[in-house]
Amino acid sequence: MKTHRHLTLVLALLAASVPALAFNAVLPDSAPSEEILADSPNAPTFDLGDRARIAAGKARYQSGCADFCHGHQPALFVDREGLDPEYVYNTIRDGGRGATPMPPWGEVFSSEEIWELVAYLRSLGQW
Template identity: 50%
Template sequence: MKRLNGLRNPLRPALLVIGTAFACAALAVAPPADEGKARVSAGKSRFDTLCVSCHGTEGAGVAPGTTTASYGPKLLGRADLDEARIRDRIIHGKHGDKAMPPWGTVLDEAAIGQLIAYVKLLAATPAGQHAAGPLAPFDLNDETRIAAGKRRFAKTCAGYCHGFEGVGGRAPDFKGRTDLPPEVAYETIYKGRQGADVMPPWGSAFTNEQIWELVAYLQYLGKQQP
């Protein structure tokens, strides 16, 4: 720092404070998603896009919304499916009865790894039980994620429908609400809702993590006094 009239620049302390403030602000970003949770969450999203029509919702082996057996085999509660077998089937597919396309020519290694992680979860889920619904890629109690959800909620959701901090809007209040599981909140935000309390679908406007940040904030509001 240059000296002024033989003295140290008097602006330096102020500049250091400002610089430190900007550095702290730059660091105040959402932490990375938990790697394992993020991989399984992304795998479910990919499964729901590519695989559910054959293997059924959550790998249950029935067509979505029906009790009819789907084209592909059940994946839920399959103790015989180890990682090597899952990987081989995803990459190379299967010929003959209940054929399956080879996804190794379409998906990169990261996407294949995501699918493997989710199918492993399905295979480890005991028969007769359902795997979890939509899967959060981070801890929903993370304060930084809650804060990000709060900002997005205030910008997108509060003004017209849900009110400031989820109270006093046209829609039901969120504060103190304990009947809204995270999976239901995610699905409602993603797909929207029809009927008396119509709500637009936000799945094409927000990323998976952005929706889960909103869910984290709603879960936080549910723990507050109404």
């Protein structure tokens, strides 16, 4: 069930990525194995609306996620609605898990640094 929930969340992220788009972004056949799924993170230790944290997240995003991936003005997140912060955190931490080429950042950034990334992405959207 945990796997299923994760799949649903990834599906939601991809399919609802840009409301104007109608393509169905779904996962390929191969599902991630149960054991690589990490536990849910703790809640952020700071206010996700904190400007300094958003700025820190933006700088981190620009250096690791923008060039030749999501773009500097990421269409995936600008004016985006309905995202779950915990899900976004998990995706950054664990990467694409065989569905996309996105690397896992959990070994690179601290929990706090990942939450700053979430804060930045949240500042671009409506969630």
